[in-house]
Amino acid sequence: MERYEYKVVPAPRNGIRVKGAKGPAAKFAAALEASMNSLATEGWEYVRAETLPADERQGLTRRKTETTQHVLIFRRIALAEEISDRMDPPLGDLTDDSEEAENIFSGSDEDEFPEEDTEATEEAEEDTKS
Helix, strand or coil: CCCEEEEEEECCCCCCCCCCCCCHHHHHHHHHHHHHHHHHCCCCEEEEEEEEEEEEEECCCCEEEEEEEEEEEEEEECCHHHHHHHCCCCCCCCCCCCHHHHHHHCCCCCCCCHHHHHHHHHHHHHHHHC
């Protein structure tokens, strides 16, 4: 199974001047193309563009307002050694038949806080006898 790593970058807001690009739409397309091509040279494959809500603090009172952010999502196949460096260790095989796994999934509370339970029970018994 292939595993991917993802990169999310803000979408360009302004166009750039390039030869042959006339008008704001063509300049914006050129900026988008340049952004996508620069990441493609690093092995990133374009997946999609997203518009997502975000909370930002604005003004002197730093009042929170909701805005939208436009981002571009890229992915590339991650190598096995890169995955182990970047991700948390795996949880392991949850179907393990070892004794430890049976204790975890048995639902038994016998081993949880054994000293505290007996002390609390003894104190409660002494209080009721008095």
